[in-house]
Structure formats: C-alpha cells, structure tokens
Amino acid sequence: MVAIRRAATRTGADYYIALADQDLEDLENCFRLEVSGTNLDKTEVKRRLRIKIDQTERGNSNLPALVAIVGFKVQLVLLHTVNEAS
Template sequence: MSELNFLDLSERHIGVTKAIAHGYGEAARVCLDRHHSSPVTFQLIDRSESTEAGAMWPAVDARTKSAWNNTTDATEDGAYALALAAVEHSRGLVAVRRAETRTGADYYIGSPDAQILDLEESFRLEVSGVDTGNISMIKTRLKQKLTQAVAGNSNLPAIACVVGFASLQIMADDVSETS
C-alpha cells in the first residue's frame, strides 16, 4: 500500500515553508489522535476513483494537544496537510503558492518543477476538513467547496478537497462551471 506522507510537506511543496508544514502536520496529528492511533488507512476518492493510502505519525503530547485545543483551527490546518498530501499522491501536484483572498481557493498547485511566479499551468485548490461525520457529510461539504471555487475571482481551473478525520476519507473533484 502506498503512503500518504503529510509530515514533511516543505521538502516537496515549494509553496509551503518548513514552519508552516510543521504547524499543519501538528494539527493533522492532533485531529487524527482524537479518533485513531497510528497507523491508519485512508480512502482517497478523487474524481470518483477510489484508492487507499496508509498514514503514520507520532502521537501528540499534552502540550501539543493544548496548543491545538481549538477544534476549528486544528481541523482547518490539519486538513491542509492531508489535502496537499492527497493531491500529491493522486495527481502528482504540489503546492506552489498560497492563494489570495477571494480566489475561491487556499493554494495554487502544480507540477513539482513549476515556476513560482508563473501560475498559468497551475490549479487552484480549495480545502476543507470535517472532524466527525460520515461520507454523506463529506460529499455535502465537497459540493459546497466546489461551488465556492466556481465563485472565486480567478480563471484558473480548480480542485476541491475535503478531509474526513474520523472517517479516514479524503474526497477530491475537479470544479466545473456547473458545480
């Protein structure tokens, strides 16, 4: 089984610094530790194709749990780590830059050799996280994120991705004008 590597994103994602990657990784570990023990198997559903990927992480300590005690913030930041790892895993795309406000996205993603200043070949990535909930809730959130990306102030193609921490599911799909 392949690995969903979310702990060292800065080594592969030019648009994520080491400090940001560390924070996202901590948040993801806190969210995963709420429901699971390492290792786990995620179901990745991208454009209706399902695969599995394993994930491993060191358990968080009490100080880290306290630092990430806000469930909303931890879920949002942890979702960035796992969504970026998932699009890298399924599509070979990495974060090249953080997206501006009102673009309908959180990150610009592209090929690992993309130029930071040239976004013409990039995609927008809109990310969301769901702490608890089943596949139905994740599908509903994905539809909301697809709609949000369509309304964004950008003409670049987009992908929406939703991470379900309790359900160990990550869903992604391409944004179409009818989303």
C-alpha cells in the same frame, strides 16, 4: 504537485499548486486548491464537498481548481476537479 503560495482573496481557494516540473513563477500553469477537513460523518464530508465546489466556481479566477475534503473520523478523502468554464 507542490504548493506555490496562498491564493489571493476571493479566488475561491486556499492555495495555488502546480506540477513540480512546471514554471512555478507563472500562475497560468497552476491550479487553485481548496481543502477542508471534518471529524463528522460521511454525509458531512459529502455536504462540505458540494459547498467547496460551489465556492471555487464562484471564485474570481479563471484557473481550474481542485477541491479536497478529508473525513478524518470516517477515513475518507473526496477529490473533485472544477474547470475554469464551470
């Protein structure tokens, strides 16, 4: 997947991303990506995942979203998909 551009304000995400072979000019083929990281423990990584899932669900967008949380200290990456119907 490739980053297309920064997501619009209030979409609940940071970036629009798409598969590299998609029409990159058409946002209908995109996902929203919300990404965050922490140096804290596994509990904080899980807590932050829930917060970011809620954020994307409240976002003003009908595009599906991916949430990625990176736990640097605990070497953990959590990914979650949020469908447009959530």
